[in-house]
Amino acid sequence: MSQFCLRGSDRTVRAARWAAAALLALVAGTACSGGDSSGPTVEPPVITVSGISDGAVVEEPVTISVTIDGGTFQATLNGNPFFSGGTVAEPGSYLLRVEATNAGGTSVREIGFEIRFTGESLLIIRMMNLGDNAAGGGGDAILVTDSSAAGMRHALIDAGPAGVDASDPGFVHRRLVELGVDTLEIVLLTHAHSDHYQGMPAVINGLRVEEFVYNGQIRFLSGYQAVVSAANARAGVVTVPSGTETRSLGLAGDPTTLTLVPGLPDNLGASTNDGSDLNDGSLGMALSKGAFRMFFTGDGEVDANLRWRTEFASLTGDLSVLKVGHHGANDAVFDGGFAGSGTQWLEHTGADVHLVSSNGTTHPRIAALNALLGRPGATYCTSVHGEIALRATAAGQWTVSVERNAEVDCVPGGDATS
Ligand SMILES: [Zn+2]
Known part of the structure; x- marks a missing residue:
């Protein structure tokens, strides 16, 4: 708003820190422009602010640089410390105040501006599609x-290999690079089965990973x-949640919220049997943006579904989208497991859309798919529709688009017999 100078003789100089600067100026025989001309x-220091101007209203985040031609300065943004090169990303009204001091006196510069986003954020x-992966x-x-x-x-949930016999562990990393991803704020491994982790080394070694989250499973597999x-x-941080924890992507006023649900404690020790016990130890994750709600199940089956339904009902009920557990296995869909009975889990989740990551040979199972196709929505x-993309706005509108075969229903895996 203004840039001004305080001189040693100025009666307005009362603050101790300014008085010290003024004293320095007098001792040095110096003065502000227009002041004592005896020496x-x-x-006084000239403050230069780039990236924003006083009175500006901008529609994007701004990165602000502050420089002075001598001495030192301190800057605040709405009263909080601000460092040159910082980015202001949240909408709102701001006052940047810079106070610079050197032997010539003190300069103060104030810049008021506003960030007002007009576009709509999106959750994608x-x-x-991991193809024929038999694992x-x-x-x-x-x-x-x-x-x-x-x-x-970005957050990534699991990184299975692709291809016949899991022949392509680099697929997920390559797909992420294709999509322009260089940093993953969260990489979440739901459980310790290779069809969920075999692509992880390429991802972790090839991209920046700020946090790796897993269920803490102990397995003696190289x-x-x-x-x-x-x-x-x-990874910047490795986390094993012991209770529900939340993370946020996006803007503070318009967040995408991830709520992590730890795996079944009894299923995470070194003595956990392979197969269903590992599946039921899967980390769960609830995702929300505005009215949109989704739950991710890993390969959770009967025990995991029962716990999510009864102990975490608010995170798992009335969903927009359910990521179906275990590639569309009967154990992951029916309350009674493989026998194929009981649909309280599906009724509780009440999803408008079910997503199944499946290889088309062993999965999805026949009974499980019939139950899913019998639900509304x-x-x-992936075995029929290829890569599946879902886009949701904070206002609650969302769409599903598929790589292929949009007009046809899922079909059971070709080798599935039940
Ligand atoms: Zn799996």
Whole structure:
């Protein structure tokens, strides 16, 4: 708003810190412009602010630089410390105040501005198609992206290998690079099965990972231990949630919220049997943006579904989208497991859309798919529809788009017999 100078003789100089500067100016025989001319003139510092101008109203985040031609300065933004080069990303009204001091006196500059976003932020969920991967039921790899004026911020849930016999562990990393992802704020491994972690080393070693979250499972498999080692070596933080924890992508006033639900405690020790016990130890994750709500299940089956339904009902009920557990296995859909009975889990989740990551050979299972197709809303499978993308706005509108076969229903895996 203004730039002005305080001189040693100025009666307005009362604050002790300013008095010290004024005293220095007098001792040095200096003065502000227009002041005492008895000695060599030393001007007060000139403050230069770039990136924003006084009175500006901008529609994007701003990065602000402050420089002075001598001395030192302190800056505040709405009263809080601000450092040159900082970015202001949230909408609101701001006052930047810079106070600079050197032997010539003190300068103060104030700049008022406003950030007012007019565009709409977007949540994008991509369930990758891992193809004929025979491991598990097809593997999982899901990218969650918040796109707003603050930029694209990403979380990855699982990184299974692709291809026949899991022949392509680098697929997820390559797909992320294709999508322009260089930083993942969160990489979440739901559980310790290779169809969920075999692509992790390429991701962790090839991209910047700020936080790696897993369920803490102990397994004496070199491939699994390599993933945990890579995460400990390269991720900014490694987290094993012991209770629900939340993370946020996007703007503070328009966040995409991730709520982590720890795995079943009894299923996480070194004595956990392979198969269903590991599946039921899957980390769960609830995702919300505005009215949009989704729950991710990993390969959770009967025990996990029961716990999510009864102990975490508010996170798992009345969903927009359910990521179906275990590639569309009967155990992951029916309350009674493989026998194929009971649909309280599906009724509780009440999803408008079910997403199934499946290989099309062993999964999805026949009974599970019939139950899903019998529900209101649509069911999409990677084995039929390819990569599935979902886009949601904070206002609650959302759409599903698929890579292929949009007009046809999911079909059971070709080798599924029940
Ligand atoms: Zn799996």
